[in-house]
Amino acid sequence: xxxxxxxxxGGVLHEVFGTxxxxxxxxxxxxxxxxPVALFTVFLRAPGIVxxxxxxxxxxxxxxxxxxxxxxxxxGLARLDAA
Amino acid sequence: MAGTAVRRRLTWQVATVAAxxxxxxxxxxxxxxxxxxxxxxxxxxxxxxxxxxxxxxAERSYSIASAPGEPVAITVQRLDDGEVSPYLTTELRAxxxxxxxxxxxxxxxxxxxxxxxxxxxxxxxSGIVPLRSILRHRARSGTAVPAxxxxxxxxxxxxxxxxxxxxYAASASVxxxxxxxAPPGWTGHRGRVNAALLADVAWPAGRDPVAYVCGxxxxxxxxxxxxxxxxxxxxxxxxxxxxxxxxx
Numbered sequence: 161x162x163x164x165x166x167x168x169x170g171g172v173l174h175e176v177f178g179t180x181x182x183x184x185x186x187x188x189x190x191x192x193x194x195x196p197v198a199l200f201t202v203f204l205r206a207p208g209i210v211x212x213x214x215x216x217x218x219x220x221x222x223x224x225x226x227x228x229x230x231x232x233x234x235x236g237l238a239r240l241d242a243a
Numbered sequence: 244m245a246g247t248a249v250r251r252r253l254t255w256q257v258a259t260v261a262a263x264x265x266x267x268x269x270x271x272x273x274x275x276x277x278x279x280x281x282x283x284x285x286x287x288x289x290x291x292x293x294x295x296x297x298x299x300x301a302e303r304s305y306s307i308a309s310a311p312g313e314p315v316a317i318t319v320q321r322l323d324d325g326e327v328s329p330y331l332t333t334e335l336r337a338x339x340x341x342x343x344x345x346x347x348x349x350x351x352x353x354x355x356x357x358x359x360x361x362x363x364x365x366x367x368x369s370g371i372v373p374l375r376s377i378l379r380h381r382a383r384s385g386t387a388v389p390a391x392x393x394x395x396x397x398x399x400x401x402x403x404x405x406x407x408x409x410x411y412a413a414s415a416s417v418x419x420x421x422x423x424x425a426p427p428g429w430t431g432h433r434g435r436v437n438a439a440l441l442a443d444v445a446w447p448a449g450r451d452p453v454a455y456v457c458g459x460x461x462x463x464x465x466x467x468x469x470x471x472x473x474x475x476x477x478x479x480x481x482x483x484x485x486x487x488x489x490x491x
Binding site: 170182 | 290302345347348349481483485
C-alpha cells in the first residue's frame with residue numbers, strides 16, 4: 161500500500177479541527193520529533209486513516225469515519241499546535 | 244494571504260464543470276464553476292466526492308491547477324484501476340456537476356506577496372499540478388523572484404502543460420528528466436533525478452532558496468534528501484507525496 165503524507169488528509173483534518181491543520185506543528189509522543197503535520201506518513205486505506213511519525217514510524221493519529229462521525233485517536237501525539 | 248489562518252467551515256459544495264481540456268493521452272484538466280468558492284492559494288488542493296446511485300461514495304484529493312484569482316481547476320491523471328479518475332477523465336462533460344470542498348492545505352503553499360527566496364520547483368509526473376499553480380501565480384503577480392523547474396517525466400508526450408511551460412522558459416528555466424524514453428537527438432537528462440542533476444539544477448543553498456517538491460513518494464524522498472545534502476535547511480524543502488507512480 162502506498163504511503164502518502166499529511167497533505168493528503170488536510171480535508172478530513174479541517175473537518176475534525178475546524179481549521180487548516182497541515183501546517184500545524186506536531187510533536188511525536190514516542191520520539192519527540194517535532195514538525196508540520198504535512199510530513200506525517202499517511203495510509204488512507206488502513207482500517208481508517210493512519211498517520212505515522214516520519215522519524216520513528218510510531219502511530220501518531222488514527223481517524224475512523226463511520227455513520228457520519230469521525231473517531232479520532234491522538235494518543236500518539238505529545239503536542240499539536242495549529243499554525 | 245500568508246500567515247493568516249482563516250477559520251471557516253469546510254463544507255461540500257456543488258460545482259459545475261465549465262470546461263475540460265486533454266493535457267496528454269491520460270491527463271485531463273477540469274475547470275469548475277464554483278459560486279461559493281472562497282478563493283485559493285497556489286499549491287492548495289481540494290477534495291472531490293462522487294456518489295453512486297446506490298449511495299456509495301468515493302472521495303479523492305486533487306491539487307488545484309489554476310492560480311489564485313483564476314477559476315478553480317484540477318488536473319487529473321487517469322489510473323486504469325482507479326475508482327474515481329476514469330470517470331473524471333473520460334465521462335465527465337461540461338455542464339456536469341461535481342461535489343467539491345476546499346481549498347485545503349496551508350503547508351505546501353506559496354504566496355507571491357511574501358516571497359523573496361529563489362524558487363526551486365521539482366515535479367515527478369502529475370506532481371507538476373500544484374507547481375503549475377505556483378508558476379502561474381508567479382507569472383501573474385509580476386514578482387521578480389527567480390524560479391527553476393525540474394520536471395521528471397516518463398517521456399516528452401507525458402509532459403503536462405508543455406506549451407505553457409515552454410512559455411515560462413524566458414523567466415523560469417525548465418529542465419526535464421526523461422525516465423523511460425527520449426526522442427532521437429535528446430541532449431537533456433535521461434533517467435531518474437540523481438544527485439548530480441540536482442546539484443546542477445538547484446539554486447546554491449547560499450542564496451537562501453525555497454523548494455517545493457511534489458510527486459510519487461520515492462521521487463519526493465530522493466529529491467528532498469538530495470536538497471538537504473546540498474545544504475538546504477529541511478524547513479525550506481516543502482514536500483507533497485502522491486503515493487505510487489502515476490499519482491493519486
